[in-house]
Amino acid sequence: MSGRLQRRHHIGQTVIPYTIDWSENRETMSLSIDDSLELTVTAPMTATVDDVEEVLESRHDWLLEKLYGLKEQEGPPYPKEYLTGEKLQYRGRQYPLEVIEADVDQPELAFDDQTFTLRVHRLDAEADDISIRRKRQAVVDWYINRAKEELPKRAVRFESRLGLENVPVEVGEIDGRWGEFADGTVWLNWRIVQAPVRIQNYVIAHEMAHAVHNEHSDSFWNTVGALIPDYEDRREWLRVNGNTLAV
Known part of the structure; x- marks a missing residue:
């Protein structure tokens, strides 16, 4: 039986x-x-x-x-050294990176909508392991801060369409997932800020829908589809291209 x-x-x-x-x-x-x-x-x-x-x-x-579609994906074809001429991805586009020496204790990343500028101490200008780690951390910090600024604001429109109010949205490091809904809070992986906005919106809508449906039931996917009609295409983009959202 x-x-x-x-x-x-x-x-x-x-x-x-x-x-x-x-x-x-x-x-x-x-x-x-x-x-x-x-x-x-x-x-x-x-x-x-x-x-x-x-x-x-x-x-x-x-x-x-x-x-x-995240855990087993390989990283980029070669590791970044954070040198002038490399590119950083933001909102689905690749922008050039310029590294300049400056009077700073820690590397600092800035963006002017056309170019990323990484200001470094002269001792961080070379591509040794310690300098690479320090420069990478500056890049990660920039992405995290930008994700915290942008992603929660766009969650509001999905919240209202679901008849919800004041759902907390947090951004941080999430191992093995692009987002999750836990203890009444939407958690988003900061890495998705590198993806096209339409992909970011899919991840946000997916997790917001979990505030209404715990499991991936038919009702859940119907709700996601009401928010993002082409969600299957966007989910497939993540499966195929998620490995590019690496720093």
């Missing part, structure tokens, strides 16, 4: 709903994700919930890749 049980698996702060489908015809466990991103674990009758959780623990990278 077969049976089904709905559960939730945690990867850090990430919550992944899934269904256990016990079957007399199974001798081993299998994981499957359908087009609506619903995770099902088909298990033999002898398997316990702890057995299922153990298998999920061993498949974290696979789960995050399949569900969110």
Whole structure:
């Protein structure tokens, strides 16, 4: 006799709903994700919930890749050294980087809508490992600050369309996901500020929809579709191009 049980698996702060489908015809466990991103674990009758959780623990990278298209993506084809002539991505466009020596203790990044300018101490001008890390941190800090300034403002329009008010929106480092909804708060990965605005809006709308629907149900995707009619195309863009949103 077969049976089904709905559960939730945690990867850090990430919550992944899934269904256990016990079957007399199974001798081993299998994981499957359908087009609506619903995770099902088909298990033999002898398997316990702890057995299922153990298998999920061993498949974290696979789960995050399949569900969110982020964890297993490779980085850019070559590592940045943050030298003049390289480019930085912002809102879907590549802009040139100019590095200049200045009277600063720490590298500082600025942007004038055409060029990124990285002001560095003379000792940071070369591409040694320590200088690269210091310059990279300045770039990351700029992206985080810009994401904190821009993304929450655009979440407001989706909030009103969902009949919600005052949903907190936070920006920061999220391991393995572009965004998540947890404890009543929308969390957004700062890296999406590098993506085209239409892609940023999809991630924001996706997470705002979780304020109404916890799981990736048909109702959830219908809600996302009402906010972003071409959400499938935007989700596919992330799957294919998410590896370019690296610093």
